[in-house]
Amino acid sequence: MKRREFTILESTAIPMPLANIDTDQIIPARFLSATVREGFGEKLFRDWRYASDGSPVPGFVLNQPEFRGEILITGSNFGCGSSREHAVWAITGHGFRAVVSDSFADIFMNNALNNGLLTVTVTTAFLAQLTELVTARPSSMVRIDLPGQVLSVPEARLQSGFPVDPFRKECLIKGLDNIDYLLSMKEEILAFEKNRHP
Amino acid sequence: MGGKTLFDKIWDSHVVRSVSGGPDVLYIDRHYIHEVTSPQAFSGLRQRGVSIFRPERTVATADHNIPTLNQHLPISDPVSRSQVETLEDNCRIAGITYFGMGDPGNGIVHVTGPEQGYTLPGMTIVCGDSHTSTHGAFGTIAFGIGTSEVEMVLATQCLLQARPKQMRINVNGKLSEGVTSKDLILDIIASLTTGGATGCFVEYAGEAVRNLSMEARMTVCNMSIEMGARGGLIAPDEVTFGWLSQIPSLTENPAFSHLVHLWYSLRSDSEARFDKEISFDASGVPPMITYGTNPGMGMAVDGVIPYPGETGRVHGETDPAASEAGHSAGCSYMKSLEYMGFRPGMRLLGHPIDYVFLGSCTNGRIEDLRLFTAAVAGKKKAAGVTALIVPGSQQVARQAQREGLTETLRLAGFEMRQPGCSSCLAMNEDKIPPGKYAVSTSNRNFEGRQGPGARTLLAGPLVAAAAAVTGKITDPRELIWH
Numbered sequence A: 001m002k003r004r005e006f007t008i009l010e011s012t013a014i015p016m017p018l019a020n021i022d023t024d025q026i027i028p029a030r031f032l033s034a035t036v037r038e039g040f041g042e043k044l045f046r047d048w049r050y051a052s053d054g055s056p057v058p059g060f061v062l063n064q065p066e067f068r069g070e071i072l073i074t075g076s077n078f079g080c081g082s083s084r085e086h087a088v089w090a091i092t093g094h095g096f097r098a099v100v101s102d103s104f105a106d107i108f109m110n111n112a113l114n115n116g117l118l119t120v121t122v123t124t125a126f127l128a129q130l131t132e133l134v135t136a137r138p139s140s141m142v143r144i145d146l147p148g149q150v151l152s153v154p155e156a157r158l159q160s161g162f163p164v165d166p167f168r169k170e171c172l173i174k175g176l177d178n179i180d181y182l183l184s185m186k187e188e189i190l191a192f193e194k195n196r197h198p
Numbered sequence B: 001m002g003g004k005t006l007f008d009k010i011w012d013s014h015v016v017r018s019v020s021g022g023p024d025v026l027y028i029d030r031h032y033i034h035e036v037t038s039p040q041a042f043s044g045l046r047q048r049g050v051s052i053f054r055p056e057r058t059v060a061t062a063d064h065n066i067p068t069l070n071q072h073l074p075i076s077d078p079v080s081r082s083q084v085e086t087l088e089d090n091c092r093i094a095g096i097t098y099f100g101m102g103d104p105g106n107g108i109v110h111v112t113g114p115e116q117g118y119t120l121p122g123m124t125i126v127c128g129d130s131h132t133s134t135h136g137a138f139g140t141i142a143f144g145i146g147t148s149e150v151e152m153v154l155a156t157q158c159l160l161q162a163r164p165k166q167m168r169i170n171v172n173g174k175l176s177e178g179v180t181s182k183d184l185i186l187d188i189i190a191s192l193t194t195g196g197a198t199g200c201f202v203e204y205a206g207e208a209v210r211n212l213s214m215e216a217r218m219t220v221c222n223m224s225i226e227m228g229a230r231g232g233l234i235a236p237d238e239v240t241f242g243w244l245s246q247i248p249s250l251t252e253n254p255a256f257s258h259l260v261h262l263w264y265s266l267r268s269d270s271e272a273r274f275d276k277e278i279s280f281d282a283s284g285v286p287p288m289i290t291y292g293t294n295p296g297m298g299m300a301v302d303g304v305i306p307y308p309g310e311t312g313r314v315h316g317e318t319d320p321a322a323s324e325a326g327h328s329a330g331c332s333y334m335k336s337l338e339y340m341g342f343r344p345g346m347r348l349l350g351h352p353i354d355y356v357f358l359g360s361c362t363n364g365r366i367e368d369l370r371l372f373t374a375a376v377a378g379k380k381k382a383a384g385v386t387a388l389i390v391p392g393s394q395q396v397a398r399q400a401q402r403e404g405l406t407e408t409l410r411l412a413g414f415e416m417r418q419p420g421c422s423s424c425l426a427m428n429e430d431k432i433p434p435g436k437y438a439v440s441t442s443n444r445n446f447e448g449r450q451g452p453g454a455r456t457l458l459a460g461p462l463v464a465a466a467a468a469v470t471g472k473i474t475d476p477r478e479l480i481w482h
């Protein structure tokens, strides 16, 4: 199945400079009973975003009108904890297309890339600069160039490269899906099985 | 040329194709599924018109969502019920073995898989659940995956995976009396921090690990994910083979002894190199408890809550990743203590608690029930404490009954629930109310993990038992010996 292609993204960004944001915060477990992928966006960061009576928490960044955009800038070890892909569906459901941090939890990163959500890993020092800039000037345009593997804020002359596995990169740029790739390998998989259990 | 690690041996024998500049295509021997992370995978396959490739390699159980009371009745919450029914339907149509609620084979997926002999040394094992690392205790490569990956495995029995880095954690010496493997792993995570092993697969080795029972090894491997590791594994040995030989379905197989013979080669070569190697001294591990909202925020039960920046002691060689994570964690540290109602410099000993949860895939096995029961036998549950004693599986529940644990617990004022994940993630009714303190033998103390506003203190079964009978945080060594 084709998914939306990811090449160059230009957007304002939302800073959330907390370390170890776990998937239970991104989407609390009590919302995991659904059997579809849709509808998680409204539940994103539910217990930070809304009080128990459902009213928005004014201090939370997603509730502040000056912060808008398709890029989330977070702290270290983002997405740790549970393997729930619902966390990624909540982030993409809310409208984010990229998350920037200096480190991501492994399972989260795989889940993100499998859903066309780009995880951009930059250095701790660059992340601190970027967070500061975006917090001070929420209207700053952040540019993520996946083919060139560069994240920049042209107006502030801030720029950094970022690593991406070449295979993953190609899949994202072309909107290709890993399941199709594996399905195309059926003969090879059958041969592997045969050789292992003659 | 150096030798191979245990991890290399298993991984290499499962690579179907190496994608150049990319991940490996890895063949998966065993796939566990449960109700929460599988429905979207099945519907994805239906959309593609693709059928399940190897249904006999997948085993399903309902565990996350189910109640722990009145399991003979239908699940009252309609959304949860529909999720469990969806799993049942998906399995029936695909021909996948399914252990539904109330079935004698039902329980938490990481408890039932090993006890039924579905987890065997040398396998690659995945499940849409991060604590799949538990199965590494048998010398397997076992790790959690997301739902898209569940779909990949259902469709092709393969996964695209980048080869992780490798770390070995050597635990030398012996654990002291009154200290469990849960304390050991909480201590290791407190040292490395919650992101200290990100990108790595961990092999646990050394005298103290060799001396652990299978149940205790599962507890250690289970929590590997809580320091960010992809998984953890332990080389199989006599302890492993002895444990497996108690499973009738395995020993009935005439090839069993031949398999055991093959499994002896599953160990890291002496010349094998690891990307990182760390050593711990088991004799220095105290009974542990966590005070914050990630599993790396742990300390000795009689310790003092550290000030920001004092966390994440680094053992062995210098580990920049760990100290970096420890540094940026500092920003979130005070927020975390505020959530818990604690402050730096505070002692937790004697702090009143409201709930005790014994259970989960970390500490819901028979040995955990034995430890807990022995510690509370002849005493009484403290009046203000609500205790949830939840066996990890139907088999564990039956065994506890046979051994008289259930009765001893009843006499001490505890009621045994029916198996499931329960209060570990509180998807069912077993929620800790806002602001209440729970000493929990589970694996995650994240904000709201046990219910919105719940305050979780992770600990082993002995610390939980001591809290249950005193109503406050207590050093179990005092309870047992005085």
Ligand code: SF4
Binding pocket: B063, B064, B108, B109, B110, B129, B131, B360, B361, B362, B420, B421, B424, B425, B442, B443
């Ligand atoms: S017991 Fe807890 S950690 Fe284990 S599988 Fe269930 S929810 Fe996950």
